[in-house]
Amino acid sequence: MRWVVLLLAFLLPALAQEAPPPDLSPEVFRIARELRCPVCQGESAAESNSGVAVEMRRIIAEMLREGKTEEEIKAFFVERYGDWILYAPPRRGVTLWVWVLPVLGLLLLGLGLFAYFRPKPLPKELLEEAERRLKEPPR
Amino acid sequence: MRGWLWLLLVLALGGLFWWGMQRNPKELPSVLAKERRPAPEFTLPLLPPYRAEWGETFRLADHLGKRPIVLNFWASWCYPACYEEAPILEASWRRHREEVLFVGVNTQDKEEEALKFIAQFGLTFPQVHDPRGRVGVDYGMYGVPETFFIDREGRVLARHAGAIDEAVLARYLEEALR
Numbered sequence: 547m548r549w550v551v552l553l554l555a556f557l558l559p560a561l562a563q564e565a566p567p568p569d570l571s572p573e574v575f576r577i578a579r580e581l582r583c584p585v586c587q588g589e590s591a592a593e594s595n596s597g598v599a600v601e602m603r604r605i606i607a608e609m610l611r612e613g614k615t616e617e618e619i620k621a622f623f624v625e626r627y628g629d630w631i632l633y634a635p636p637r638r639g640v641t642l643w644v645w646v647l648p649v650l651g652l653l654l655l656g657l658g659l660f661a662y663f664r665p666k667p668l669p670k671e672l673l674e675e676a677e678r679r680l681k682e683p684p685r
Numbered sequence: 686m687r688g689w690l691w692l693l694l695v696l697a698l699g700g701l702f703w704w705g706m707q708r709n710p711k712e713l714p715s716v717l718a719k720e721r722r723p724a725p726e727f728t729l730p731l732l733p734p735y736r737a738e739w740g741e742t743f744r745l746a747d748h749l750g751k752r753p754i755v756l757n758f759w760a761s762w763c764y765p766a767c768y769e770e771a772p773i774l775e776a777s778w779r780r781h782r783e784e785v786l787f788v789g790v791n792t793q794d795k796e797e798e799a800l801k802f803i804a805q806f807g808l809t810f811p812q813v814h815d816p817r818g819r820v821g822v823d824y825g826m827y828g829v830p831e832t833f834f835i836d837r838e839g840r841v842l843a844r845h846a847g848a849i850d851e852a853v854l855a856r857y858l859e860e861a862l863r
Contacts, residue, residue, distance in 0.1 A: 585828040597793035598828065601818045626825040628716045 574607045577616055581623055582631050590633060713827050715844035724749060724756070724835045725823040729813035732791065732799060739811045748786055749839035753861035755787045756833040757849075758821055761798040763829040766848040770830055771806040777854055778810040784862060787811075792829055793818040834861050 578592035583599040591602040602623070609619045623631045635641035716722070728744045748754060757774055759767040778787040787810035791799040796814060803812060815821070824833060824844075832849050834842040834857045843857050 584826070596828075597818050598821065598826070601793075601822060604817070605819070605822060623822075626716065626823060628714050628825070630714060 570603055570607050571610070573610060574603055577606050577610075577619055578603050580620070580633050582627075582633060584627065584631070713846055715841070716825055717833070717841040718844045721840045721842065723839055724754070724833070724841050725820070727815075727820045727823065729790070729815050729820065732796065732803065732812045732814050734800070734803060735811045743788070743811060743813045745788070748788075749835070750837070751786075753785045753837055753842075753858070754835040755785060755858070755861075756790060756824075756835060757787065758790045758792050758824070758826055758829050758831045758833075759802075760792050760794040760829045761802040762794065767802075767830045768806075770832075770848040770850075771802070771808065773849065773851055773854060774832075775806055775808055775810070777851075777858070781858060782810075785858060788813065790815055790820055792821050792826075832857075834858075836861050 575592045578599075579590045581591040581602065583589045583591045583594035583596060583602070585596050585598055586594045589599075591599045591606075593599075605622075606619055609622065614622075620632065629636055629641065635644050637645050717724070724745065726744075726746045726749075728742055728746075730741060731739050731743050745754075755774075755777075757770075759771070761767070774787060774789075778785075781787075789808065789810060789812040791812055791814050793816060794814075795816075799812070799814065802808075818826075821829075821831075824831075824841075827846060830848055832845045832854075834844075836842045842861055845853060845857065
């Protein structure tokens with residue numbers, strides 16, 4: 547019994563932090579997490595308590611109630627703020643490079659490492675020398 | 686040959702770095718102004734001091750396409766920027782009220798606080814109240830204060846983020862009136 551109480555005492559604050567405020571559904575926060583908070587530095591619309599982020603969550607909740615899809619909601623914000631508002635840059639145009647370059651870099655690194663560590667064929671003179679030594683009668 | 690390749694790579698990376706450092710991180714893109722989109726419509730209640738002259742609610746659509754509009758988003762809690770620009774906007778409105786319409790959008794604010802602000806600066810151009818800040822999202826607003834310039838055709842000409850000074854205001858007005 548004591549264990550259970552202790553466990554709850556430790557777990558409850560953690561759980562309380564995880565749960566979103568009860569007035570909005572977790573779905574709202576999931577979408578808001580992928581949108582930038584316009585007045586913040588490196589914070590999403592889900593985390594910030596600034597006025598505009600609160601309003602963004604309210605708009606998301608309203609649009610979900612109207613039966614809008616996640617794509618439609620994101621398009622709504624992109625229409626007003628541009629691609630900038632998205633945390634994940636779109637996989638097209640200039641921002642496609644953001645997705646392609648890391649893969650390309652890894653590939654180049656792999657090629658470089660392979661070229662560096664590849665077993666090199668021994669030079670011919672060395673082989674001939676070894677062969678000659680083998681044929682020599684043991685001293 | 687290899688040496689040149691390395692030099693080229695270093696130069697390219699250096700160039701990219703230099704270009705990145707030249708960019709102003711505070712410069713925020715405005716989709717509306719960049720594409721000169723029609724100004725988003727809104728209907729909002731006017732704050733009490735302006736109801737006698739402008740009616741209960743203000744519909745932007747009634748005023749679009751007639752004369753240029755200066756749309757200023759502000760809040761009483763936005764100190765000092767909004768306090769710096771309020772007298773400048775009021776002076777400019779008094780000078781240009783025949784040719785340009787100034788509209789203040791009080792954003793995410795309490796009405797009593799807003800009224801105190803208005804009294805402090807004796808603002809005479811119409812002020813609407815948007816406690817939720819819904820219109821700000823339609824304009825792609827980042828934070829108060831922000832000022833949008835709408836041309837005679839009802840399209841967004843420019844957006845100025847932060848407190849506006851006399852010179853910048855005059856320049857945009859001239860552009861809008863051209």
